Amino acid sequence: MPSPEPLLELEHVSAGYGGAPVVRDVTLAVSGGEVVGLVGPNGSGKTTLVRVASRALRPEGGSVRVAGRDPYAASGREAARLLAVVPQDIAPAFSFSVLETVLMGRTPYLPAWGGGEPDDWAKARAAMLAASVQHLADRPVEELSGGERQRVVLAQALAQDAPVLVLDEPTTHLDIRHVLDVLSIVRRLAERDGSAVLAVLHDLNLAGAVCDRIVALHRGEVVTDGRPEEVITSGLLRSVYGVEAEVVPDEATGHPTVRLGAIRTTTSVSGRRAHVVGGAGRAAPLIRRLSEAGYDVSVGVLHESDTDATVAERLNLARVSVPAFSAIDPESAAGCARLMRSADVVIVCDVPFGPGNLENLRLALGAAEAGIRTLLLDQVPIAERDFSGGEATALWGQLREIAGVASSYDGLISGLG
Amino acid sequence: MRPGARRYRRVLLVLSVALVGSALLAVSVGAVAISPGSVVRLVVWKLGLGPRPNVSRAAEVIVFQLRLPRVALAMVVGLALAVAGTLFQGLFRNPLADPAIIGVSSGAALGAIAVIVLGGGTVLGGLGVSAAAFVGGLLTAFFVYRLARVGPAVNVATLLLAGIAVAAVISAAMSLFMSFAGEEIRSIYFWLLGGLSSRGWTAIEIVAPLALLGVVGTVALVRDLNLMSLGEERAAQLGVDTARFKRRAVALGALLAGAAVSVSGVIGFVGLMTPHVMRLIVGSDHRRLLPAVLLAGPTFLVLADLVSRVVLAPQELPLGAVTALIGGPFFLVLLRRERRRASAVA
Numbered sequence: 001m002p003s004p005e006p007l008l009e010l011e012h013v014s015a016g017y018g019g020a021p022v023v024r025d026v027t028l029a030v031s032g033g034e035v036v037g038l039v040g041p042n043g044s045g046k047t048t049l050v051r052v053a054s055r056a057l058r059p060e061g062g063s064v065r066v067a068g069r070d071p072y073a074a075s076g077r078e079a080a081r082l083l084a085v086v087p088q089d090i091a092p093a094f095s096f097s098v099l100e101t102v103l104m105g106r107t108p109y110l111p112a113w114g115g116g117e118p119d120d121w122a123k124a125r126a127a128m129l130a131a132s133v134q135h136l137a138d139r140p141v142e143e144l145s146g147g148e149r150q151r152v153v154l155a156q157a158l159a160q161d162a163p164v165l166v167l168d169e170p171t172t173h174l175d176i177r178h179v180l181d182v183l184s185i186v187r188r189l190a191e192r193d194g195s196a197v198l199a200v201l202h203d204l205n206l207a208g209a210v211c212d213r214i215v216a217l218h219r220g221e222v223v224t225d226g227r228p229e230e231v232i233t234s235g236l237l238r239s240v241y242g243v244e245a246e247v248v249p250d251e252a253t254g255h256p257t258v259r260l261g262a263i264r265t266t267t268s269v270s271g272r273r274a275h276v277v278g279g280a281g282r283a284a285p286l287i288r289r290l291s292e293a294g295y296d297v298s299v300g301v302l303h304e305s306d307t308d309a310t311v312a313e314r315l316n317l318a319r320v321s322v323p324a325f326s327a328i329d330p331e332s333a334a335g336c337a338r339l340m341r342s343a344d345v346v347i348v349c350d351v352p353f354g355p356g357n358l359e360n361l362r363l364a365l366g367a368a369e370a371g372i373r374t375l376l377l378d379q380v381p382i383a384e385r386d387f388s389g390g391e392a393t394a395l396w397g398q399l400r401e402i403a404g405v406a407s408s409y410d411g412l413i414s415g416l417g
Numbered sequence: 418m419r420p421g422a423r424r425y426r427r428v429l430l431v432l433s434v435a436l437v438g439s440a441l442l443a444v445s446v447g448a449v450a451i452s453p454g455s456v457v458r459l460v461v462w463k464l465g466l467g468p469r470p471n472v473s474r475a476a477e478v479i480v481f482q483l484r485l486p487r488v489a490l491a492m493v494v495g496l497a498l499a500v501a502g503t504l505f506q507g508l509f510r511n512p513l514a515d516p517a518i519i520g521v522s523s524g525a526a527l528g529a530i531a532v533i534v535l536g537g538g539t540v541l542g543g544l545g546v547s548a549a550a551f552v553g554g555l556l557t558a559f560f561v562y563r564l565a566r567v568g569p570a571v572n573v574a575t576l577l578l579a580g581i582a583v584a585a586v587i588s589a590a591m592s593l594f595m596s597f598a599g600e601e602i603r604s605i606y607f608w609l610l611g612g613l614s615s616r617g618w619t620a621i622e623i624v625a626p627l628a629l630l631g632v633v634g635t636v637a638l639v640r641d642l643n644l645m646s647l648g649e650e651r652a653a654q655l656g657v658d659t660a661r662f663k664r665r666a667v668a669l670g671a672l673l674a675g676a677a678v679s680v681s682g683v684i685g686f687v688g689l690m691t692p693h694v695m696r697l698i699v700g701s702d703h704r705r706l707l708p709a710v711l712l713a714g715p716t717f718l719v720l721a722d723l724v725s726r727v728v729l730a731p732q733e734l735p736l737g738a739v740t741a742l743i744g745g746p747f748f749l750v751l752l753r754r755e756r757r758r759a760s761a762v763a
Contacts, residue, residue, distance in 0.1 A: 107657070
């Protein structure tokens with residue numbers, strides 16, 4: 001359980017490097033036993049905040065308290081006993097063994113000369129054990145792999161024995177296995193020792209999985225602060241990162257998970273609009289490929305819970321849909337007509353047509369007659385998918401006369417040019 | 418494999434024996450050979466611990482008035498240069514830094530040359546040159562440090578560049594002085610190449626306390642030197658007051674290098690090579706490195722000075738040339754060996 005008194009407190013902090021402040025009016029607190037993630041796009045001020053918290057950058061306004069003390073009023077040694085930083089990596093100029101490197105973490109407790117008390121050795125050994133680097137003790141740090149070196153850095157920070165731990169993108173150079181190693185060590189530390197952990201993380205799924213709470217920064221300000229599922233939303237991805245992506249709860253753990261397969265940027269690259277008439281899942285592959293090709297895609301009219309409708313929803317496309325098993329009402333038809341008229345191309349897939357969706361063919365014919373470029377996907381013969389008693393076949397025939405025709409998805413895409 | 422504690426003690430023992438042995442050898446060898454046994458007995462007698470040995474009065478004078486002060490001066494200068502090199506290599510996180518790096522050597526040289534050219538070479542029995550060199554070295558270091566300071570922060574990279582730029586300007590000024598020099602050019606030339614001849618005990622009485630002060634100050638910095646090798650930001654995160662560290666390291670390095678240069682002229686390679694080689698042998702931990710450097714620096718310079726005066730005796734070679742001639746190839750062999758070991762590991 002988090003203790004009521006926060007161990008790390010930033011209140012109304014503004015800080016920067018002489019010019020305009022990089023972070024403005026940031027207030028955040030981390031209690032003992034709590035792992036708080038700090039997320040945000042590049043340049044949002046995460047590293048600046050880490051520097052403020054770790055006594056490397058005096059804030060221009062606001063206050064910092066670490067374990068109840070102002071680190072800027074304390075000496076460097078005193079501050080290093082209260083807060084330990086895990087940097088991305090270390091690159092020693094000279095060759096040091098792992099043991100020597102971890103022992104450097106005890107510096108804030110040691111006199112200028114001398115090997116240290118037995119207590120310091122015990123603390124260093126415990127830190128090496130916690131970070132699983134005890135077997136590397138005599139190895140020179142520069143001979144280690146990136147993952148091993150990162151754990152050595154972690155051990156060095158753990159040896160500081162500080163109640164507050166700040167991780168500055170500790171997973172940047174690591175593969176997934178080592179990322180999980182490092183984060184589970186940190187998690188355990190918070191739970192067992194009641195440490196307060198602030199972790200700058202790039203990977204939102206990782207942040208959602210490992211943190212109790214997440215603070216999102218954007219342009220130097222806190223935009224949200226709350227439980228992972230409250231913070232990591234498609235709204236955050238859109239407004240802060242400028243990407244459209246779906247966020248779903250993980251099936252096993254319930255952690256918010258960004259669906260990477262569905263990510264796209266909010267502004268289309270090509271600037272071209274395509275409207276797709278789909279249904280029964282016939283349009284799904286096409287929608288995906290058009291989106292990837294940079295088209296701004298709209299779809300409709302679809303029936304809800306149709307596969308094509310689900311895909312469009314996940315991709316957050318402009319769409320018109322009506323309830324399942326119901327006919328297309330005039331209002332939806334008008335909305336869809338508008339989407340078609342604003343498109344550069346209208347694509348009609350070879351879906352089965354019946355009374356419920358026959359209106360789509362009339363809308364497409366109207367668009368084609370109005371001069372909108374129209375393409376038909378005609379892989380399955382219309383005779384096999386006409387459930388309207390001939391009306392669909394007639395409309396399809398009219399469309400074929402004025403529209404381009406392709407017999408496969410590939411042919412269709414290449415026909416777009 | 419890391420050297421264990423036992424191996425480290427053995428290394429220190431070997432270095433100590435080498436220091437005493439090389440000193441004894443240097444006092445014994447010369448135009449008049451005096452056996453090491455006689456030298457030891459003379460010293461024991463002088464310390465009041467034994468009877469006067471049966472050696473000539475001339476031998477006594479040679480040992481106490483000529484060779485011993487010279488060997489002692491070589492020790493102090495070697496020690497000061499080696500410790501200054503250790504400090505600068507740690508400060509700049511660069512194993513190729515040496516005491517000349519922030520312009521101390523060239524500043525000292527300029528001070529000395531100015532005094533020589535302006536005819537002050539004999540002021541205070543020759544000590545005027547030393548004083549000018551010492552002041553010149555310290556002033557240059559201070560100037561470079563101020564150049565690199567922006568507000569309260571000193572950027573180490575700027576410090577390095579400022580040092581190089583200032584040294585270049587100073588060397589131009591030295592060339593100017595030398596073009597105006599007449600017969601003093603020989604003493605300038607000898608000063609620039611370094612040497613320890615005929616300084617007597619007075620030089621040691623002045624330099625030894627300065628060197629001692631520098632060493633004691635450096636001892637207080639060893640732990641911070643270790644942390645600084647992780648980079649300034651990381652060192653600060655681990656509790657090092659980096660601004661104070663940089664101030665002290667520059668001041669101590671300038672003091673040590675300035676003191677050495679003021680009595681011996683410019684002697685290269687000792688400050689560069691000694692810490693580097695010792696690091697290969699005892700590791701990078703400055704708490705182990707510093708004692709080894711304290712023993713190896715003096716040994717190296719005593720031996721180099723011995724070579725400089727016996728190879729073409731009675732001609733003396735410039736000491737700076739000898740240190741480079743001995744040190745350079747030795748250094749290259751070590752580098753190659755180290756590289757081969759590194760590639761064997763990788």
